[in-house]
Amino acid sequence: NAGVTQTPKFQVLKTGQSMTLQCAQDMNHNSMYWYRQDPGMGLRLIYYSASEGTTDKGEVPNGYNVSRLNKREFSLRLESAAPSQTSVYFCASSKLPEYEQYFGPGTRLTVT
Amino acid sequence: AQSVTQLGSHVSVSEGALVLLRCNYSSSVPPYLFWYVQYPNQGLQLLLKYTTGATLVKGINGFEAEFKKSETSFHLTKPSAHMSDAAEYFCAVMLWGGGTSYGKLTFGQGTILTVHP
Numbered sequence: 001n002a003g004v005t006q007t008p009k010f011q012v013l014k015t016g017q018s019m020t021l022q023c024a025q026d027m028n029h030n031s032m033y034w035y036r037q038d039p040g041m042g043l044r045l046i047y048y049s050a051s052e053g054t055t056d057k058g059e060v061p062n063g064y065n066v067s068r069l070n071k072r073e074f075s076l077r078l079e080s081a082a083p084s085q086t087s088v089y090f091c092a093s094s095k096l097p098e099y100e101q102y103f104g105p106g107t108r109l110t111v112t
Numbered sequence: 113a114q115s116v117t118q119l120g121s122h123v124s125v126s127e128g129a130l131v132l133l134r135c136n137y138s139s140s141v142p143p144y145l146f147w148y149v150q151y152p153n154q155g156l157q158l159l160l161k162y163t164t165g166a167t168l169v170k171g172i173n174g175f176e177a178e179f180k181k182s183e184t185s186f187h188l189t190k191p192s193a194h195m196s197d198a199a200e201y202f203c204a205v206m207l208w209g210g211g212t213s214y215g216k217l218t219f220g221q222g223t224i225l226t227v228h229p
Contacts (some may be wrong), residue, residue: 004155031215040121042202043156050215058216090155097215098208100146103155103208 002026004104006091012110013081021076023091031094032074033058033101034066036087038052043090049074050097081111114139114205118220122143126228131175131190133223135203138184144206147177147185150200160203162186163208173197198227 007022025032030051030083035043035058045058047066055066063085065077078085088108092101119134136141144163148156160171167179173196177188186203205221 039212040220040221041175042116043217044219045216048216092156096217098144098206100161100218103148103157105155106153 004091006089006104006107008107010053010108012112013078014111014112015082016059016084017051017081018077018079019081019109021089021102021109022073022089023075024073024108025102026072027092027093027095027102028071029093029095029102030071031097031099031101032068033092033094034064034076035089035090035092035108036060036085036103038087046076046089068083085109086111114143114207114218116119116218116220118203118223120223121140121221122224122226124226124228125193127195128192131188131193131197131225133188133201133203133225135177135186135188135220136184137186137203137205141203141207142149142181144208145177145179146204146206147171147186148202148204148219149199150182150202150222156202159188175186193225193227195227195229198225200224204226 004025026049031046034046049068052071060062094101115138146161147159164180170176203216
């Protein structure tokens with residue numbers, strides 16, 4: 001039981017490049033989330049998926065898109081990376097929206 | 113909308129001393145409250161949570177927190193700090209019961225705990 005897994009662990013992009021961050025959970029959870037973590041700002045919600053087939057914007061969605069591929073997988077795409085998107089990205093999942101969230105190990109992204 | 117304020121971005125204690133990390137929240141209705149811990153280069157791990165019922169909640173690793181509605185606080189404590197407690201701690205609030213904020217966690221800025229020998 002791996003919990004929440006994320007790939008890649010590290011990534012360096014040049015401004016304007018695109019990439020997709022992958023997230024998968026094996027806990028049969030319905031809800032999944034993407035956060036970014038920046039120093040002194042805690043974690044901020046980018047997008048979430050309350051259940052398979054639905055996605056909604058969080059606090060900081062600009063510059064990102066998401067896909068809930070199936071119940072297990074939830075990907076985050078940067079279409080045209082900007083230095084302001086340099087951050088650590090965390091995926092999380094929960095059984096239902098009101099339950100506690102379980103976090104993956106994170107992806108450290110640097111945009112130059 | 114809900115918000116969370118953690119008082120003190122850095123807290124330093126000696127091994128064996130009391131740990132007190134402060135969290136105050138703002139919410140239009142009584143929220144669910146959480147404390148998470150993050151060790152270096154790792155994801156967040158749930159320490160404890162308050163949903164309903166007993167206002168003093170116990171978590172992992174000897175931590176506990178008390179929900180005080182009148183003070184809108186949810187401070188985290190541990191009677192005796194251990195070197196392994198050094199980490200960053202996040203308080204978070206969640207509204208429940210419907211509405212646009214339903215099921216979304218709002219995090220505080222984090223408090224880095226340093227434990228000295």
